[in-house]
Amino acid sequence: MDLDAFTAVHSPQWERLRQLTRKRRLDGAEADELVRLYQAVATHLSTVRSAAPDPVLVTRLSDLLSRARVRVAGTHEPAWADVVRFVVVTVPAALYRVRWWTLGVVVVCLALAVVAGYRVATEPDVLAQMGTPAEREAYVNEAFASYYDPGASFAAMVWTNNAWIAAQCVGLGITGVWPAFVLIQNAVGVGATGGMMAAYGELDLFLQLIAPHGLLELTAVFVAGAAGLKLFWTAVSPGPRPRSVALAQEGRALVTVAIGLAGALAVSGLVEGYVTGSALPWWLKIVIGAIALAGFWVYVVVLGRRATQAGLSGDLDADRAGEVVPTVG
Template identity: 80%
Template sequence: MDLDAFSTVHTPAWDRLAALVRRRRLDGAESDELVRLYQEVATHLSTVRSAAPDPVLVTRLSDLLTRARARIAGAHEPAWADIVRFTVVTVPAALYRVRWWTLGVVVACLAVAVVVGVHVATDPDALAAMGTPAEREAYVREAFVAYYDPRASFAAMVWTNNAWLSAQVIALGVTGIGPLYVLAENAISVGATGGMMAAYGELDTFLQLIAPHGQLELTAVFVAGAAGLRTFWAIVDPGPRKRSLALAQEGRALVTCAIGLAGALAVSGLIEGFVTGSGLAWWLKIAIGTVALAGFWAYVLLLGRRAVRAGATGDLSQDQAGAVTPTAG
């Protein structure tokens, strides 16, 4: 093939395609011409590659087709736009949808913790099960307070532990029993510790050290449990959806909840690492924890309500998750 003659004949088409690609706006006829020329130039590139693979011409046509293909297909939204939407729409929608489940988990766990705490504080046998008198004395007088050592490594350790606990609740959500077991174990542990502190007259110390970070930390764990239980309930009662579809949708929303809770637990970890054990006044420490909790619920209720009303569920968008068969109800 005579490459020079081939280029002379088809250069007007290549130049026209390049001109269309550079234009900011195209009318209907120009858009049709862009697609037609794209297909024509693609054929030219294939011919050159097979008959006379000149590297300069191949590079020129490949670059032209790449730009034309991007113009035809349209550019994807910048990554930051996806991150912003995920943060202000997807995550709060997922958390908002489990708000009533969260309330149920909060009430149940607090009830268990209080009952266990009262039992340990008032029953000598239950108190004895917490350890020997020397061990209990050392824990109440020294170890409990010494645990909250303000430093960065401690904050990182706290965040890791809490994230692991929430991950267990979320991962075991589909079983139904798993979240209940982890939540009950956590409630019993907190209640028993509080009861032991109360038995030694240190309930105020317990509450002062738990309240700054515990408000947000425990809420995040409760939300994780609620999200896990909701996923299990999607299998029990999928509504008009197929069980497999309901599980897939709620499971993806569960992952969204987990990502959102990782942020909340990071904040509670910073409070526990740098505020709880600091020299600040107790009222200020508790106020900081309360503000953090209020911020979390404002994020969930205000942004979440708006997102859900707009149709968000915390699941992937249809083009990411795939289309599903419409169902009535």
């Protein structure tokens, strides 16, 4: 097929369809014309794909048909089926794809926390940087435990703060700097606090109060940081895809990660608000936190593996994300 001749013959129809999709109001005759042109251009796209699959023309016609489809059928109304699919398929797929990045982040952050805690607990000069003796004693004996005030308002405050941090790690991940800063700050901060508690003989209290909610909360922060770093690496090394396409695809998928983490952080916020500071036995508090963490990873691994094996990544469907120019590799 002579693609230039085909384009020259049908361009007036494509242009007319484009004009109709941009009109704010259509009368009866224009609406009928829109439907006829939509059907005709769909046939044209099918012909191009089968006979002369020029990626530029395919993208142009696909975008035109996508706009026309909205005018013909109306905007998509979300249904409960969409919500269920998003929670059961899209979110776990996006989380599953960053699992190895998350593992790497966990290893590095745990190492930083252990080193920071050990130095604070064993080196007086480092411990002195945590505050004056009176300030340290007040924190260990009163402030640390009293922070965990059971109640809905505390749980909501914790959730919104942590969800905002996670969203920043993902949204500003392309810089590479912000997620690394957040991860290092959290790892060193938690480790140093544990080290100070250990220096005053209260390491058991630290673990009892940090473990119930911290297992899931810190995991969510690690996942957010890993997602941000993955986006940064996509900008550095996009692979066979054009850099703009790779960033668009990964960016949309990682926004899904941020939404999923908001749900995980809501659970950890409830645990922190109602379990950590409660009168429950310490062992039961830790069991509840461990169950929450295990539930998160079962959700990610079981549902995420199934979704990725089906070819999903957490990105938008093709009809919502738009056509992508084919690439080799």
